[in-house]
Amino acid sequence: xxxxxxxxxxxxxxxxxxxxxxxxxxxxxxxxxxxxxxxxxxxxxxxxxxxxxxxxxxxxxxxxxxxxxxxxxxxxxxx
Numbered sequence: 001x002x003x004x005x006x007x008x009x010x011x012x013x014x015x016x017x018x019x020x021x022x023x024x025x026x027x028x029x030x031x032x033x034x035x036x037x038x039x040x041x042x043x044x045x046x047x048x049x050x051x052x053x054x055x056x057x058x059x060x061x062x063x064x065x066x067x068x069x070x071x072x073x074x075x076x077x078x079x
Contacts, residue, residue, distance in 0.1 A: 010028045011025065011026055012024070012025035012028065013025075015060065020058070020059050020060050020061050020062075021056065021057070021058060021060060022056070022057040022064060023054060023055070023057075024054060024057075026052060026055070027051065027053045027054075029047075029053075031047045031048055031053065032047070033046060033047050033053050033054070034046045034047075035056075040058075041057060041058040041059050041063060042055065042056070042058075043055075043058070044056075
């Protein structure tokens with residue numbers, strides 16, 4: 001699901017129920033990223049100018065109630 005806030009960049013939220021992985025993409029610009037693990041279950045994708053481009057949450061169902069994440073619908077990926 002993409003949404004725009006105040007004309008800002010798009011945010012994409014994807015949940016994969018097979019791997020229990022939640023990915024929040026904060027910037028839709030195509031760019032190289034560096035992965036930084038900040039905890040056992042959280043990985044940040046860092047892009048140009050040390051900006052956070054994405055947040056990956058492993059074992060997401062243990063950490064996040066998806067229905068309460070945001071007041072928007074989210075995409076469930078089964079791939």
